[in-house]
Amino acid sequence: MHLLSAELVESREILPGQHLQTYLAPDLALGAKAGQFVHMRTPDYSGLVLRRPFSVNTADRERGLITIHFRITGKGSEWIARSRPGERLEMLGPLGRPFEVDPRSRHMLLVAGGLGIAGLRMLADEAVEKGRRVVLLFGAARAAEVYPSALLPDEVEYVVASDDGSVGHHGFVTDLVAEYEAWADQAFACGPFAMLKALAGQAAGRDARLGVARLGGKRRTRGRAPALGSPLARRRAFLQVSMEQHMGCAVGACLGCVVMGARGAPQRVCREGPVFASDEIDWEIGW
């Protein structure tokens, strides 16, 4: 965890109301792993008392750059979007726990709902770098909100669904999963709660439906099963999700950003998350 001021290098609007900003922050670029986030202070210090959490969208270790991708949803994001190259913004990070990729996974299924792409984007880079095959399923309301394919690595197979049918599959992005669930070794998702909940439901029945053995399953079940929430348990779960919640401190102190865990204990999105295995979350309670 670093507390630093990062220089804004480049800022552009990649979709209506959605911005992609590049910051010079070598410590973050070196330290951040896919799934982690930074907590940014807005330039309006008097009126806005909370920092804003952003997924690390991409990290360029050689050049010391990270990017964030966000939508303007209020005053804080508006301030940040209005910042100009050369300005320095305060960041705390990298925070949270990253995605856990099984070293033996060859095929990775990424499912993004809208801006959820920002939570998965870096994972695609890491996977491609390691020579893994990546399919990215992307769900948007309409064609105008589809993430530009030019911003993705060429190696990623990109499949789009839209609610109004203006591009790609007409319907939910979760409809597309069935086609890939047998192919994928692991799945990773970020997006609205309802989407993640639907995916968790699909993931729960997957192994039985396909009759497949999980990677390393036989060997591991001989000993003790890994503890729920441990990196190993997450690696073994078919689906990992990146969750969102209203956030305060982002380091686990204020207990503001909880989601309900499967065992009845609230889980801090900033500390135990933002990445969870889908079976760590209580999807029914609606927290």
Added chain:
Amino acid sequence: MRRTPAKRRPTVRRIKPAIVSDPSRAPAPARIESVPSSRLAGFRSAAAVDLSVDLGRGLVLENPVLVASGTFGYGVEYGDVVDVQALGAICCKGTTLRPRIGNQPPRVTETPAGMLNSIGLQNPGVDGVIEKYAPLWATWRVPVIVNVAGESIEDYVGVVRKLEGVPGIAGIELNISCPNVGKGGLQFAVDAEAAHAVTAAVRAETALPLMVKLSPNVADVRAIARAIEEGGADSISAINTLSGIAVDLHARRPLLGNVYGGVSGPAIKPIALRVVYEVAQVVDIPVVGIGGIGSTEDALEFFLVGASAVQVGTAIFADPTVPARIVEGLARYCAEHGHGAVSELVGLALPKGPRARAVPPSVKGVEYRP
């Protein structure tokens, strides 16, 4: 001036009675041997300023900047971003007799110049706190004050009994003013008799330094403060959050899962200053100011209206280094303005002038130290 040798631990700096009880007298630096004689004449260095504060019953802090309950967890969460040992003290997250899972989210949201929170006292229970954190706290130089919450006098007494004698616990902050739990706490802070009853009941059970946290959600805070002092509190902290609501315009319903939350941050500073101003005039025990403090200037304002120490809360979320910077800022301000001790500032803006200390300084020593 000589230092009192009796019953002192080497790490503890005591406030000398002469300085505290009569600020008009020429102040002498608290640690004479550490000040080069050349500096005693006119210019005072920031390092020589006595920042210590005596919150009663042996709870003597090295500096008057505490971190407020609920904003700093258990002191471990900020890791190496913050040097916890540089803080005056840490007030940990509200602790109840049994574990609580807290309120349904959303639990926090930003409001104009502030925020609303409704955590609902999520905590592992007093046994969990003692087991998980007290052993670590016992190795720290910075005192940790456990914030205690409950729904009944029995709850409070039960928690305090368990904390008694546990190494690593320096004091108790009685949270009788949490606005975010159904029937919990707040009723004790809005009624003078109830406030007296819970304070006295806890006082009877513990020899630990006892701070009681006031709610601003009352008609006349002075009556409550007096009752708490009579009940045997060693200090009063003020204020807790103000009850408030945020609305989700898009969804057309209250934003917080619990509907009600507590407002904190710069927005409540004027209210907090008013409460400290009022309370400091009616009680003799030290008052610890809380509410929207984010800078040295904010802290100074609280000292001037009668606070002996301050707690920093919401500002930590924006910048976790704020408490340490206020400590430095206070020392610098005192040096620049010719004050040998920050305690000289306490109450300068009160109608009757600086607070005269009626409560004798602590002599007990700091027994929570390992």
